Amino acid sequence: MTRRKIAIIGLGKIAQDQHLPVVDKNPAFELVAVTSQRGITHRGLPTFKTPAEMYKAIPDIDAVAICTPPDVRHAIAIEALDAGKDVLLEKPTAATLAEAADIEAHAQRRGRVIFATWHSQYNPAVEEARSILAGAGVKSLKISWREDVRKWHPGQDWVWEPGGFGVFDPGINALSIFVRILPVTPFVKSAELTYPANRQTPIGVQIVFSSTDPDGPALAADFDWREQGDEKWHIEMETKSGHKLRLFRGGASLSVDGNVTVEQPSEEYERIYERFAELLDNRQSDFDITPLRLVGDAMMIGKRLTTDAFDW
Amino acid sequence: MTRRKIAIIGLGKIAQDQHLPVVDKNPAFELVAVTSQRGITHRGLPTFKTPAEMYKAIPDIDAVAICTPPDVRHAIAIEALDAGKDVLLEKPTAATLAEAADIEAHAQRRGRVIFATWHSQYNPAVEEARSILAGAGVKSLKISWREDVRKWHPGQDWVWEPGGFGVFDPGINALSIFVRILPVTPFVKSAELTYPANRQTPIGVQIVFSSTDPDGPALAADFDWREQGDEKWHIEMETKSGHKLRLFRGGASLSVDGNVTVEQPSEEYERIYERFAELLDNRQSDFDITPLRLVGDAMMIGKRLTTDAFDW
Missing domain, CATH: 3.30.360.10 (Dihydrodipicolinate Reductase; domain 2)
Known part of the structure; x- marks a missing residue:
């Protein structure tokens, strides 16, 4: 099994409660860095203020999980795709439907895996x-x-x-x-x-x-x-x-x-990261915006x- | 040139001001019937209360233009596609984004041409x-x-x-x-x-x-x-x-x-029907929901x- 180098962007409550501990114990992933504007750290891993600094310092990151508030997710997702990363997004994917559609289209253009998660x-x-x-x-x-x-x-x-x-x-x-x-x-x-x-x-x-x-x-x-x-x-x-x-x-x-x-x-987040590993193995995306569209x-x-x- | 048999569904203001006179003078189309719940007629053409009655009475209609209010367009479009008709839709396509997406998906399943128009x-x-x-x-x-x-x-x-x-x-x-x-x-x-x-x-x-x-x-x-x-x-x-x-x-x-x-x-509607004839010739669809998505x-x-x- 390929162990994927992953980083988590945005260390708010959901990242700390779920993403960090779940990724830590999933053998398909190796958590190598985090990005936190507020400088929050995790297990002494490298912490960066911005994704750009992180991609420069650790070029071999394979994938990122974006756990920031929705209003900045589109820009961070596009930047990650441009940097050649596969991307997992917390719900609700993006601030607007047009931003969500653009993330999906950009992942296709870049040939990256994109995974819009709905934990429930x-x-x-x-x-x-x-x-x-x-x-x-x-x-x-x-x-x-x-x-x-x-x-x-x-x-x-x-x-x-x-x-x-x-x-x-x-x-x-x-x-x-x-x-x-x-x-x-x-x-x-x-x-x-x-x-x-x-x-x-x-x-x-x-x-x-x-x-x-x-x-x-x-x-x-x-x-x-x-x-x-x-x-x-x-x-x-x-x-x-x-x-x-x-x-x-x-x-x-x-x-x-x-x-x-x-x-x-x-064990919602355990299943989410198992699914992400499977998508990465198959180079498949899973991008469903129908819950946001109903809103x-x-x-x-x-x-x-x-x-x-x-x-x- | 194949002359397409077309019918217009919903004879409100926009149909009377634009669709009917424009289709009448476009040689790519032969207007063969209209559907009007209120029983409005046009040039003595057959008028039906419902699309179902029209499809039964005139089975060789090739295409329909749907000019009803948005809230009933989805059901009428699905019914038309199920009846094997190509479909033109007035703006704004449908009452909701989910309905619009379903119309597009259904046209693909049925192999029909779907054209979401934005006259401006x-x-x-x-x-x-x-x-x-x-x-x-x-x-x-x-x-x-x-x-x-x-x-x-x-x-x-x-x-x-x-x-x-x-x-x-x-x-x-x-x-x-x-x-x-x-x-x-x-x-x-x-x-x-x-x-x-x-x-x-x-x-x-x-x-x-x-x-x-x-x-x-x-x-x-x-x-x-x-x-x-x-x-x-x-x-x-x-x-x-x-x-x-x-x-x-x-x-x-x-x-x-x-x-x-x-x-x-x-001459917006003249151009719309020229475009529809072109789409029908090429069996292509044109379905852009981005204006509605921005709303x-x-x-x-x-x-x-x-x-x-x-x-x-």
Whole structure:
């Protein structure tokens, strides 16, 4: 097995919680450097302020994982591809759909592997739900993705700024599962976006979907940041044959007709890096922007409602 | 020359003003039927309430032009492709980006020609501006697309409903010229969307773009429905070599350094149907969703502002 030299760019919370420890223990990769604007270090590895300095100092880096905020990902991805690196991107890929499309086109031009990750897709329960729906068809599906923003984004004002996505930030995880398990293509038919009076991104979103299924299954989503107590991240489905499926714990567990059939510890990032190694071995890319496109469509045609001001 | 049997679906204002008279005089096409839910007729041609009835009654229709409102275009396009028809679509292609992508994928599966039209692109002045910018590069470009909504959409409340696009309805014409003439790929960097307090779509939009040009040309757009008097539909550009270009009259005229170099009567739809005949001869599709994607990106990351209520 080729051991790939990899670097991680952007050492925020998701890099520290997931990417660094997961890459450290995956034998397919050798973590050789990190880039951190704030100068964060890891295991005494070389740390650089910018990717350009890193590529110059360590020319034989094979691949990079980009874990920065979305607004700078496009420029960093293009720079990495131009430097001849294969690229893994955290979700949600880029700040806009045009930037995401340009990253994909540029990777093709450069002949590099590009991998847009959606971590919530990497759960055995998600694969099992996908397999059941592929066989039995879907009669109805309801996403409920409700959490307390004060618990999950305490004091992070950027989630409320333009481009910060608001409750779509967790909601896009649900949408990434949705597009993975659904045996048909969904379309946003209508949406209601509820904005706090003093904020620029929605705190609550309701979406009704149509699809390519002529039987017109009932498909809906409810994202809410006003949930009190424990988060409710689940998707309830009924198959055309009448079975009731429930994905819960963010996609880590599945029950069928009330019986839990899959219940595994969440190893999303372990699976992501296994998949990346496989893509690199096969020189294949995996670039799916459909979850981000559903967000864009919902924001393009959604009805805007205003609710109470939100303060931390 | 093969004379193609064509039908027009949806006999609203744009079909009556442009598609019907233009197709009538183009010898590449034989207009054989129309579909109108409201029962509008044309030259005594067979009129049908639904496309399904039309396809059954006149099975040898080769192609259809879909001129309905955007929200029903996806279903009508899929039905047409399934019936083995080649398809021309009015702008803005579909209600959402996911629907547009599905139409393109379905046309490929069915082996049919699909043509997403953007009428403002079909002006000689637009081609001339494209040619100049391709050679000289762009230093700055400013779109001003300002008109009086009371003049152009009198009493049409649907433009203010969710999915009605608001001032993006004319603005997308400017964006379709923008992506055609620009020698680089633009990205929405930031946007301000101004909504009347009592309406669901913006009355004014300001966009700042970045691009794939490392020199960072200044690219901006200003769409406004509050213009009084004559409409101002123009794009002002400066090339890297210092020449000043001005596209005006909606893209029908071009001046270079103050001298009008192209000034032609607008024959956008004549050019569209010539292009469609060419695509049909070559069994080629032309499906560009970038103008709609820029609208989606602006609505996804734009800052929302509220202004005075709007009433007719």
